[in-house]
Amino acid sequence: MSVKKLGLPLMIVSLAALLLLMMLFPGAYLESALRGLEIWWDVLFPSLFPFFIISEIMLGFGVVHLFGTLLDPLMKPLFRIPGSGGFVAAMGYVSGYPIGAKLTAKLWEQNMVTRDEGERLVAFTTSSDPIFLIGAVSVGFFHDPKLAVILAISHYGGGFLIGLLMRFHGSRHSMPAASGKSAQNAKDRRSRIRRAFAAMHHARMEDGRSLGEMMRQAVESSLKLIIVVGGLVVFFSVFLELLTQAGVMRSLYLVLEHLLRIGGFPASLSEALVGGLFEVTLGARSAGEAAASIPLPFKAAAAAFILSWGGLSVHAQIASILHATNLRYLPFMFARLIHAVLAAALVLLLWNPVMGKLLPAPAFQPFVPDPGFAWAPGAFADRLAYFCLLIAFITAASLLWTFVRSIWRRLHAER
Numbered sequence: 001m002s003v004k005k006l007g008l009p010l011m012i013v014s015l016a017a018l019l020l021l022m023m024l025f026p027g028a029y030l031e032s033a034l035r036g037l038e039i040w041w042d043v044l045f046p047s048l049f050p051f052f053i054i055s056e057i058m059l060g061f062g063v064v065h066l067f068g069t070l071l072d073p074l075m076k077p078l079f080r081i082p083g084s085g086g087f088v089a090a091m092g093y094v095s096g097y098p099i100g101a102k103l104t105a106k107l108w109e110q111n112m113v114t115r116d117e118g119e120r121l122v123a124f125t126t127s128s129d130p131i132f133l134i135g136a137v138s139v140g141f142f143h144d145p146k147l148a149v150i151l152a153i154s155h156y157g158g159g160f161l162i163g164l165l166m167r168f169h170g171s172r173h174s175m176p177a178a179s180g181k182s183a184q185n186a187k188d189r190r191s192r193i194r195r196a197f198a199a200m201h202h203a204r205m206e207d208g209r210s211l212g213e214m215m216r217q218a219v220e221s222s223l224k225l226i227i228v229v230g231g232l233v234v235f236f237s238v239f240l241e242l243l244t245q246a247g248v249m250r251s252l253y254l255v256l257e258h259l260l261r262i263g264g265f266p267a268s269l270s271e272a273l274v275g276g277l278f279e280v281t282l283g284a285r286s287a288g289e290a291a292a293s294i295p296l297p298f299k300a301a302a303a304a305f306i307l308s309w310g311g312l313s314v315h316a317q318i319a320s321i322l323h324a325t326n327l328r329y330l331p332f333m334f335a336r337l338i339h340a341v342l343a344a345a346l347v348l349l350l351w352n353p354v355m356g357k358l359l360p361a362p363a364f365q366p367f368v369p370d371p372g373f374a375w376a377p378g379a380f381a382d383r384l385a386y387f388c389l390l391i392a393f394i395t396a397a398s399l400l401w402t403f404v405r406s407i408w409r410r411l412h413a414e415r
Contacts, residue, residue, distance in 0.1 A: 021242040028245050029238055036237030039281060040230035047131065048229065051095035052102070052222035053215075059106055060214040062203030063087065068112070069196035079124070080167045081117045089125045089163075093156065096129025097310055098317045101332075102225065108325045116170025118327045123335035124163035126318065128155060128280070128307045136281070137303055141288030147300055150354050154304045154346035162339045169331060229317050233279070236313040240278045249274060266294045269302045276306030279313045297351045304343040309336050 022029045058064070064087045072083030079085065084107055092100030104122040107113045113121060128137075133155065138148035209217070243249050256270035268291050276283020283306040287299050315336070319329045 018239065018242065021246055022238075025242060025245045028241050032238045032241035033234055036234035037230070039237070040233045043132075043136070043281075044229060044233065045226060047129065048095065048099070049222060049226050051091070051099055052225060053218045055091055055095075055099060055103055056218035056221060057214055058087075059103075060204075060207050060209060060218070062200035062207065064103075064107070064112070065203040066196045066200040069199045070192060078167070079120060079163045080170075081121050082113060084112050085117070085121045085125075088121055092125035093127055093159070094129065096132060097126050097314045098229070098321060100125030100127070101318045101321045104327070105321050105325050108327060115326050115328075118325065119331045120163070120166040120169055122318070122322070122327065123166045123169070123332050124159050124339075126310065126314075126332070126336070127159050128310075133307065137284045137288065137307070141285050142299070142303070143288075146355070147296075150300055150347055150350060151304055151307070153350060153354060154343040155307050158304075158308055158339050158343040158346055161342055162335050165338065166331075166335060225321075228320055232313050232316045232320070236279050236311070236316070237282075240275070240282065266290075266298050268294060269298060272302050273305065276302075276309060276311060278311055280306055280309070280311040283311065297348060297355075300351075301344040301347040304347045305340045308343040309340040 064084045067087035067090070068082055068084035070083065071086030075081050075083045075085050088100055088103040088107065091103055101122045104113065104118050104125065107121075108115075108118045130152070133151055134145065134148040138151060139145050207214075240249070252274045253270045256274055257267040260267045260270060260273075269287065272283050272286035272290055274283075275286045284303050287302040287306060290299055290302075315329075315333065318332060322329055322332070
């Protein structure tokens with residue numbers, strides 16, 4: 001039987017098992033559903049819904065074309081995406097997931113990005129918003145606002161490295177050829193800023209909607225998306241709680257504890273990492289509330305891993321948005337996994353240089369595993385961090401060489 005034919009029976013069995021667990025544990029099911037609904041109403045709705053509306057209106061006003069013209073010389077050589085991706089990156093990093101995917105899908109609908117460009121763009125513009133990183137994680141869960149510095153550097157720095165790595169994703173010939181209009185713009189004597197505002201005005205005229213109609217459609221589409229986000233959060237909250245009641249989560253904890261011990265990491269972080277696999281808020285809270293015996297750098301590395309992975313709840317939101325396009329989910333999933341590893345490695349690697357000046361407590365002390373453990377304490381973690389740094393350095397060097405060579409060729413062609 002093919003995988004495609006086997007998928008439907010497996011889905012039916014999984015849903016039947018979930019319904020059975022809901023009947024066996026009705027109290028836990030109701031409590032977890034209310035908890036997920038509370039997270040959506042208190043955190044996600046007020047933080048995401050305004051950004052959804054604002055981004056829709058800005059698209060209607062042609063702001064994305066303004067950014068596209070201004071940032072095109074930067075975004076194409078570095079990330080192999082059009083300059084309009086700069087608008088998506090800015091909004092994605094400010095407002096958090098899933099704004100980057102939503103705006104990327106909008107650009108795809110307007111034929112402003114190809115499939116490869118859209119997959120590159122959504123891979124590195126999906127991130128946590130600064131308010132959640134600082135307010136919820138650093139202050140709320142870890143009770144230390146200084147921790148926001150290392151988390152921001154690792155999370156957003158890792159996202160930038162993912163953008164550089166995703167440059168090599170897709171066909172080498174996926175960049176659209178320069179049209180006659182773009183060639184004419186290259187010869188235009190006007191400043192780039194004037195051409196950017198002219199592009200924005202042209203896009204606004206082509207849109208043609210009145211402000212009232214634009215607002216109505218923005219609210220309507222944003223409500224649909226925020227309801228989908230809320231439904232997914234509630235579903236995964238219930239799903240995770242039912243798995244916990246059934247004892248499945250405990251088995252996952254034991255497996256991950258063994259893997260963490262092999263790598264030289266604290267085994268008691270398994271609960272936080274497994275929780276973060278499904279839902280980012282639950283995982284980050286567990287990392288902050290982990291045992292006091294665990295060194296703070298490892299807790300922060302676990303939080304950075306969870307923030308960069310995003311949780312299956314966020315992945316489901318992204319997949320639901322990408323479903324309306326021809327953009328594939330698998331490149332996004334692999335990018336999230338690499339981003340998570342890079343962010344955790346950056347925390348361990350940069351802890352002493354960054355946090356050593358901010359925290360009066362002793363700097364990074366390697367974790368000492370259980371007695372009788374054969375590996376050197378923290379050796380694998382240190383090697384992993386330096387290996388990720390080496391990959392980032394090689395990637396940055398190769399991209400810098402490509403960027404300098406393209407500028408040299410452009411200058412030589414103008415002569």
